[in-house]
Amino acid sequence: MKRILSSALVLLSAALLAACAPAGQPIKTLLITGQNNHHWEVSHVAIRQILENSGLFAVDFAVSPPRGEDMSGFVLDFKPYDLVVVDYNGAPWPEETGRRFVEFTRSGGGVVIYHAADNAFPQWPEYSRICALGGWEGRDEKSGPWVYWAAGRLVRDSSPGAGGSHGRQHEYVLNGRSQSHPIAKGLPDSWRHAQDELYDRMRGPGDIDALLFTASSDPSTGGSGREEPLIFTVKFGKGRVFHTMLGHVGPSLEDNPAMQCTGFQVLLLRGAEWAATGQVAQQVPPDFPTATQISLRKAYKRP
Numbered sequence: 001m002k003r004i005l006s007s008a009l010v011l012l013s014a015a016l017l018a019a020c021a022p023a024g025q026p027i028k029t030l031l032i033t034g035q036n037n038h039h040w041e042v043s044h045v046a047i048r049q050i051l052e053n054s055g056l057f058a059v060d061f062a063v064s065p066p067r068g069e070d071m072s073g074f075v076l077d078f079k080p081y082d083l084v085v086v087d088y089n090g091a092p093w094p095e096e097t098g099r100r101f102v103e104f105t106r107s108g109g110g111v112v113i114y115h116a117a118d119n120a121f122p123q124w125p126e127y128s129r130i131c132a133l134g135g136w137e138g139r140d141e142k143s144g145p146w147v148y149w150a151a152g153r154l155v156r157d158s159s160p161g162a163g164g165s166h167g168r169q170h171e172y173v174l175n176g177r178s179q180s181h182p183i184a185k186g187l188p189d190s191w192r193h194a195q196d197e198l199y200d201r202m203r204g205p206g207d208i209d210a211l212l213f214t215a216s217s218d219p220s221t222g223g224s225g226r227e228e229p230l231i232f233t234v235k236f237g238k239g240r241v242f243h244t245m246l247g248h249v250g251p252s253l254e255d256n257p258a259m260q261c262t263g264f265q266v267l268l269l270r271g272a273e274w275a276a277t278g279q280v281a282q283q284v285p286p287d288f289p290t291a292t293q294i295s296l297r298k299a300y301k302r303p
């Protein structure tokens with residue numbers, strides 16, 4: 001009787017432990033910021049809220065010294081992390097940080113390249129390969145071809161000219177190009193994004209792995225007239241990279257439509273999970289935008 005009772009107690013405590021344990025450990029994430037030609041003071045907080053409000057991520061910040069100050073102490077340790085989110089466009093990192101970042105990625109770490117992070121480091125070949133495409137900062141045909149979508153495929157155009165531009169901010173529609181990819185599976189073929197910049201004429205090595213979403217860059221808004229690749233993945237060694245050119249940050253968390261867009265947030269969450277784990281377990285939420293209707297999550301979380 002005693003033995004039966006103690007076995008029952010063991011079973012009961014095991015069941016209680018299972019009930020109390022979290023569904024899974026959060027994805028340990030390092031968000032690098034501190035210098036940008038954008039309001040990084042707003043964007044890095046928004047990104048942490050988006051990621052942590054999902055319950056799937058735990059985010060630490062690595063904030064660089066301000067622009068113009070000594071960077072030599074900005075040596076980062078990537079070992080504790082599954083995922084690195086780059087919200088940085090500024091002075092070169094110390095060589096050791098760069099070496100560790102490349103090693104982290106090459107050996108299977110997940111990376112998210114967010115908006116102007118693809119403007120950074122035009123002289124760093126490995127970083128350019130991790131981003132696949134970048135803009136501004138003197139980029140031209142020596143940086144790689146223009147890459148855009150035409151007649152059902154990606155075109156690589158090596159004509160001379162500047163890399164990186166955008167017209168005026170506006171709402172636009174994202175068009176799915178790999179709807180069977182785990183990041184895009186179940187999402188609408190087309191969805192309308194809240195007011196944002198639409199990056200165009202980006203250049204780089206251009207080795208996109210999965211092209212997820214493009215958008216038509218309309219000359220009437222100052223665009224290129226091309227269908228531009230805006231959300232895609234890149235392979236780098238064993239590493240998975242999710243690159244979104246969306247999300248131009250506003251002046252405050254309250255006035256920040258591009259990052260408040262449900263589509264931006266859901267793609268960031270799905271892309272980040274995929275970069276860290278190779279899978280996406282998240283369900284498509286009911287508030288995702290449609291082809292004609294934008295959707296906002298002003299509090300950076302699912303309603």
Ligand code: ZN
Nearest residue numbers: 038197248249
């Ligand atoms: Zn911007």
